[in-house]
Each structure stands twice: as C-alpha cells, then as structure tokens.
Amino acid sequence: xxxxxxPRRVDMSMQDLTPLLTRPGTSIxxxxxxxxPGKYGGIIYRDMKAKGFPVFGVNPYRTTVDDDPCWPTVLxxxxxxxxxxxxxxAKRGLGVxxxxxxxxxxxxxxxxGAFSADLGAALNQGAFNWIANACVMVRARVAAx
Numbered sequence: 491x492x493x494x495x496x497p498r499r500v501d502m503s504m505q506d507l508t509p510l511l512t513r514p515g516t517s518i519x520x521x522x523x524x525x526x527p528g529k530y531g532g533i534i535y536r537d538m539k540a541k542g543f544p545v546f547g548v549n550p551y552r553t554t555v556d557d558d559p560c561w562p563t564v565l566x567x568x569x570x571x572x573x574x575x576x577x578x579x580a581k582r583g584l585g586v587x588x589x590x591x592x593x594x595x596x597x598x599x600x601x602x603g604a605f606s607a608d609l610g611a612a613l614n615q616g617a618f619n620w621i622a623n624a625c626v627m628v629r630a631r632v633a634a635x
Contacts, residue, residue: 505619505620505621506621507573507597507599507619507620507621507629508621508629508632508633509633510572510573510597511626511629511630511633511634512633512634513572515544515572516543516572516573517543517544517545517546517569517571517572517573518538518543518544518545518546518571518572518573518574518575518626519545519546519547519548519564519567519571519573519574519575519595520534520535520538520545520546520547520548520555520575520577521548521549521564521574521575521576521577521578521583521586522548522549522576522577522578523535523545523547523548523549523552523555523560523577524549524552524555525552525554525555525556530577530601531549531577531578532555532556533627534575534577534601534626534627535547535555535556536556537627537630538575538626538627538630539556539558541630541634544571545558546561546567546568546571547559547560547561548560548561548562548563548564548567548574548586549562550562550563563586563589564586564589564590564593564595565589565592565593567593570593570594570595571595572597573595573597573598573599573626574586574590574595574597574598574599575599575601575626576598576599576600576601576604577601577604578604579604580604580605580606580608580609581606583600583604583606583609584608584609584612587609587612587613587616587618590618591616591617591618596617596618596619597618597619597620598613598618598619598620598621599620599621599622599624599626600613600620600621600622600623601623601625601626602623602624602625604622605622605623609622610622
C-alpha cells in the first residue's frame with residue numbers, strides 16, 4: 491500500500507466519488523460545518539448548499555450553521571447522507587469514521603488537510619468508498635461542466 495496512505499499524495503482514493511456529485515438526490519453531511527468566517531467547514535457547507543445539494547451540518551459545538559439545523563453527530567441526522575465530507579482533524583476523523591460505519595454511511599470524502607495514514611488504514615479496513623486530499627468543491631465544479 492505504501493503511497494496509498496501517504497498523506498501528502500494528492501487524490502488518494504479507493505473509488506472516485508465525483509460521479510455521485512452529478513446524481514439527483516445526492517445529499518452531503520459536512521463534518522465540521524461552522525459559521526466561523528474563513529473556515530473550510532463553513533465555506534464547503536455554503537458552497538454545497540448553493541449548488542443545490544441537500545446538506546447536513548455536523549458539529550457537536552453548534553446547533554445551527556448558516557441558519558440551518560446542525561447535528562452533534564452523524565448518528566443524529568434525520569436521514570443517511572450519500573456522502574460524508576470530513577473537514578476535521580484526522581484524529582477526530584477516526585471517531586467520526588466509526589460513527590459513519592454505525593450510521594450506514596459508506597461514501598467518505600476526506601478534504602485536504604484532514605487525512606492521515608491512520609485514517610487511511612481505518613478507511614481501508616472498513617466497508618467504505620472513499621477519496622482523500624481532493625476538494626469536494628473543485629470536484630463538484632468540474633462534475634457540473
């Protein structure tokens with residue numbers, strides 16, 4: 491596996507999840523969603539929402555994001571999202587990944603800066619389709635063309 495788990499390698503994936511961004515009904519949970527200016531959790535949340543995706547904010551420290559409800563964990567979501575986008579440190583991502591498995595979320599998108607070798611190993615051990623170090627906003631823009 492060598493390079494597959496190298497956190498500096500761009501666009502590591504077991505499966506390219508980009509086609510999901512063109513399917514009607516694809517919903518997205520943004521793990522680490524926030525209203526804090528300049529934080530990618532908020533930028534990604536608002537970008538996916540503006541593109542028309544049903545978006546769920548997940549952050550244990552918030553009750554709302556962009557005036558929408560925000561849930562403490564993926565286990566609290568009202569429905570199972572198509573994709574969970576991780577915008578949290580890899581250490582925290584390990585716990586969130588276990589919750590995703592419990593919630594039946596199979597498609598995991600790890601944003602640049604949120605990946606680690608340990609998280610990659612956990613992804614490979616689970617029943618996940620995943621992509622890492624590729625920006626979901628960029629891929630959604632390309633998929634729409």
